[in-house]
Amino acid sequence: MPLPQTTSRQIAVEHVRIPCARPFADVRAALAAALPELDANVVASLSRGDRAAIDEHEAHGPKLFIFLERDHGALLAIAGGKKNAIQYEIGNPITASRMTRHHLGAALYAPLRVALYETEGGEVLFEYDRPSSLFGQFGNDDVQQVGLYLDRELEAVLLAAAGTSAPNEDAVL
Secondary structure (H helix, E strand, O other): OOOOOOOOOOOOOOOOEEOOOOOOOHHHHHHHHHOOOOOHHHHHHHHOOHHHHHHHHHHHHOOOOOEEEEEEHHHHHHHHHOOEEEEEEOOOOHHHHHHOOOOOOHHHHEEEEEEEEEEEOOOOEEEOOOOHHHEEEEEEHHHHHHHHHHHHHHHHHHHHOOOOOOOOOOOOO
């Protein structure tokens, strides 16, 4: 039996940086107020194939959840002191299922990762990779459409938490 062939290819990823108009603690609190923690019932409903419950969640539930928060700033104590730096996993398992049913590789990026941190100079920033650029690599229009939807939803919630009313034209690096 022949050995499996490993393949690789480069992809273009669009990286977004959003400067925040509020202090770190206020941005963090605003994001927590805007996005609930992941509702385990959504995952259970998907796993049971409960279409009625999923339809109810889609109609009346949040568009995005916080799956997880990691305090990356605490890891920097070894390098001289704790910093304000949180990594979030943000998404919606219903939205993820809309992509992974078409291409299971999309599971690599669902949920999405977002960093919120404060620089040495006191600037507070969100950074993330634009979902449509991550999901576009799979060459599937259904997956790409979900990526474009996530572009809009994620940007809106981050801009609101940042205290920025409109997209920053210079936000893409």
